[in-house]
Amino acid sequence: MPAFLPLIKTAPAELIQALTRISPLIIPYPPSSFPSQIPDRRFILVDQQDEVAQDDIVALLNDGADRVIVPLKLAKELINAVPADRIVVLLDASNFSAVSDIVRNGVSGVMLKTPTLDVDLITSVGRFFESSSVFVLSTGSNSAPTVSDIRQVEATGATLIIPSEHLTVSATTTTQINIADAFLATVTSDRKDGLFPTIVSSETGHSLGLVYSSRASVTESIRTGKGVYQSRKHGLWRKGETSGATQDVVSISLDCDSDSLEFRVVQHGDGFCHLNRQSCFGEARGLPALEKVLCSRLESAPAGSYTSRLFNDPALLRSKIMEEADELCRATTKEEIAFEAADLIYFAVTKCIAAGVGIADIERSLDQKAKKVVRRAGNAKPQWSQQASEASTSQQPAPKIVKPVSDADAFISMHTYDLSKLPPEERPALLRRPVLKSDEMMAKVKPIVDDVRARGDAALLELTAKFDKAKLDSTVVLPPFSAESMRIAPDVQHAIDAAYRNIHAFHAAQADAAPLVVETMPGVVCSRFARPIARVGLYVPGGTAILPSTALMLGIPAQVAGCREIVLATPPRPDGTISPEVMYVAKLVGASAVLKAGGAQAIAAMAYGTESVPKVDKLFGPGNQWVTAAKMLLQNDTDALVSIDMPAGPSEVLVIADHTANPAFVAADLLSQAEHGVDSQVVLIAVDLTAEQLRAIENEVDAQARALPRVDIVRQSIAKSLIVKAPDVAAALAFSNDYAPEHLILHLADAPESVAQVENAGSVFVGAYSPESCGDYASGTNHTLPTNGYARQFSGVNTLSFQKHITSQEVTAAGLKDLGPIVATLADCEGLTAHANAVRVRLRALQA
Template structure:
């Protein structure tokens, strides 16, 4: 939810006699209120009463630290609540069921040191509130140095009213200003000594237009676009002053919408987009419409619910006597009966078309009821918005008269937090099922969408400060983050160097033999990928071109820790590095709470000749490998999978020219797609699906069922549930299966069409004549052919690499292979004859491009040959 550059602070207990009215504040979208133990009860009344006028930014850091009252404020409709660090830590407990995006961390009053700011940014990615700022220049300098992009939002209030110049300076560094409403005005010509809302608001905007105007989208209260216009600082000020739609005509100056046509606009609010370069005016359009052609919008007449509301409102005022709509308005009993009739028909509808048809009927009668009661679509949407902000929800059972007179016996259960793996610890584990013949291609895209990840702004807000700290403070920052995030406070050093003590590699004979076997197979497969000799081609007489491979000298291999120890990843990354001949191999992996590393990883590091093991994970490990520290060698390429923070950090450092480091590929949560036909064993199919579902709650598994009957589909579902319930990681499986799907198709061709669209990390073919079907594979990380090839063999011991592209990147990337660890260098060698054959073409092309030195480099040599002859 984007916030505004200016947020008026309002005293809801003793409303101020001067300054902005509540109506004027509502035009700015956001309002700031400070809630204390003394006014808490009044706040719980004020927020619901004025909900819909504002988005509420509530300062609550002085409330009790148990979190109960903050939860109530959120439940009442507060958009974002400012908390203390102690409150924030408590509210992150899953039992509170609070979306962290609705929380902001307050820096304690009186603390404005650079260290306070840095610590606050590290503690939360959700925004920082800096109260009672006295030294504006200091805060401006800190924000300017910290950077204005990809950082948490910063909200600032002031010890005393700032000057307009101070407000402008802070706007330039993307701060959101909280200024007392009694010090603000929308009419600075009339009210001297007050700060102009329009001046401050407009200063937070950017324009890349030569005329300095701001692109402005005008919408109604349902968000339907009425038209596109332009705004200027003056038109914004005038719109806020008059409470109407005022814009900047590029030909005629200020344009008071409807001044001559009568199609005026009542201003509801102004919003700024995420980049600060586009405005959205929400208005109540009067008259015939926005467009000069007398249509409601510049894109033609309205459609959908907005059009329905307009039609019903018109009919309510002047419906022809005897019309059906007039009869509904005049006969409440008939209207009630139709609503109940259509609701029943909707409940009984089965097909997609029938559900859509019956829902449309129900909406028609429901909106007839709304219009007859003076309720608008905006009123309905306002209530939906209010319900969406609820933290505490009702039990949700149906009333007895709708359950055949039997009171529902379902026990009340708390609503789990988003993406929780423990949504139902006893219920059936089952994938959602869809039939490709019954859904559109667009719906199929939505069904196959991967589990949502945190927003890039949220991720980057956490990752960037970590990278910056490690880059600047080296070992000190790396150790601090490792102690904090990996919960090993006694760790003294983050680097373990070769040679590794035998005591660190104590393994059972069985595990050691398994690693050795896997090592040999992976080595054989990757050694076979070596280029036998350089490529050499004579492109024309006397012109020889070649390409030869050289290993990347220094590689950093990231081995995740997290919910599972992954020595297999150490093998998959380390063995190809050894085969390629990389001179320096560095492992990085999160330590255990006692500060040690798993013996399997140490043993593999020893086998592949890794110079060091960095005992760290996350963005801090990536940064240490990218930039180097006092004890961590800098590398040239970073490889290995990880969570969203690892992936984001890899992307950041690879784009930093100061790091000069590359990465293998973007990576996301693990995934598998299984294509199964009537020949597939249900137990095998279920086991392959579960082998990826157990990786993490953000993993996804997909089954493409080729022409399976209901009984065959049920057999797979039964196996999935039975096998899952026997797994020790069943709670993680539940989370993954919750966003996993079965898609039933009618042919093998359609199955591969869906698979190639999804581009899975792992593709398993449990179909007749599976090997012959491999030619149909266009997008996949690795393919597992036939019923005797579970994905597990590729993860560990077959020889292929398991570090593969996920999240659809198999459309662009290969999995890790020997080529990942080498770079190719080309060479050219020309004889005198070759230069004579090639020279004129080179000179002609250089002349076309205007690069005369290029042309002369050839001409001088050709002239020399002529003289020598």
């Protein structure tokens, strides 16, 4: 409770606005006579002479009044009909003794009208009402109360009520007290400089920073409604005066000891912190972060992006909200419910932001609903009741992709669905991957990218120390690489050498060695020839992991294509070194530089170039969501002028198995992909398998998973994975083509024949003895493949990925005589006369 409560009868709008920032207002009944918009925080005062029905009081509370202050007679009628915490009884000093225990226990406070500030009387009333609030209105003086009066009443545990005619935003006089003086009357400071520690929070109560306030700064903030604080060095600090990051003050309140303040504000501009962050205590999380990102996307989402579609397609957004609400209703475990609730909140907040509704508006609505005294029954509308009843009796459960399991003893299993029994409208859910919040991730990586762009190596060194925990003096290693940095076990070297030969042979065969030459008509020869992309950046995930295979898969096609500069980036280990296996591959593929950095900062360094890192023309390689987001962000930056290999998502495999499949082989293939991460996607299509045959595979999955060191990861990824029953191979391959998997493994009686039916896949593994692991390491094909369904339109990395194709044409004089009139006619048709003229001047020369 503030140091005082204002009683508003009539007052200037400026005063009322200032008062709403520091206190609830007491408004005489009826509130419709109030001179401005009814504030959110308000008490309604019902005088004795007013005859007010119980229903009128209930209506006031339902409409959002915090409490009603009513005469003793009306208070007795309201007890048991209205919650006690919403009633304050109005008493005169003369009828104080008429209060019964029933009244005392049925109200939350008392407003005492007394001619003078009788401390003994106020203390007695406080003792009688025990833990209830006591408000005191002095009626016997035309002068304004003093700061001393406010402190004296506060010392008894009561709160002084001051009529609005005695309040002002100007200087204190004998008839009016400045509201800031009244508000700060009870505030104390234990600091020598007399300043008050002040927490600045968002409108929803999330901390933005710690500052200091003085009486002068608080006075100005209350009056202007702007964030004004006291700098210990520079005096009054009007937030945003130079930066533009201004604040609108929503409320100013005291803590329980009256020795510190909280300002709740609407923050404009980049944020409160001098580092252009929303908060001095780190980046926003949860709902504030979601709101910030969505507001940003509303202003600047790229045309055609998913967020832009949501904002501009109400039907799509409505469908997503209904879809996610349904999935939340179907969720059962704690993890499922949290997952689905988050999805629903995301789309619900998107709708709110599109309509100009913020989280604070939602919270205000919740608070208003909580104030209602009379509530409707809350039954569902008939159409929803009917749907719920039908859902509860449905024999076919809707697809549910997410089923986290935390019990170590639980059977490690996948969800099973039958294509022949699945309603067509539910089939798309089986094809869906987890939602990739690419817009949110790009917003997170942008500050990192911008920092590297602006500060180059200095930023790269700082970010490497922060994220990779490696303190480096330099970020780039240039050839020749030292023997010490490449010292590896003989068997590992032998394996890498063998893999290098296979991968090199396959990718060398892909290169466009000779130009394509076609004579399209006599005297007109068109050709296409390949040229290497001059400078390429290869990202190899690393740090604690050792991934020489990725270095091979990216480095060999770059080498075969003839790229002039090959920059290989990989996170360093904590001691600042790179794994010797990766360094050995760097030598094999002829890397021109090794960048000891990971994450978005490495991608940015290669895209823009730094003092030591060469700029590249195209970026390749897998990585976590930070790496992927940075690649997607930079490919749209014309200053970077860099392209990327393909969008990337979690690893995935789809296995098609019939009755000839070895259950142990199938389970091993599923698990080899499931161990990548908790978001890995694993699908088994069972072609006309019996329950016993399917159970054999499931038992193998459980048994083999428990023997893996990464069983905790597998347990979560398998729980999100699918078994889809298909009646025949044709149906299985049709589903696979719709799914467009990164890896497709065929455990079929005639696997080679089935390859002809494959339309969408990153890489195909044909037959029982072609595990996906071979393609990952050493068979010769590339393991950098399209995920998340992008196999519908992208190829995996290959030699041509590192080349660009240039066309040329050579037209002889004889050829131009035939071709020229055709070109001129088409140019005239398009109204491009200069194009036509370029032909006709030559034709005229030939005729002459």
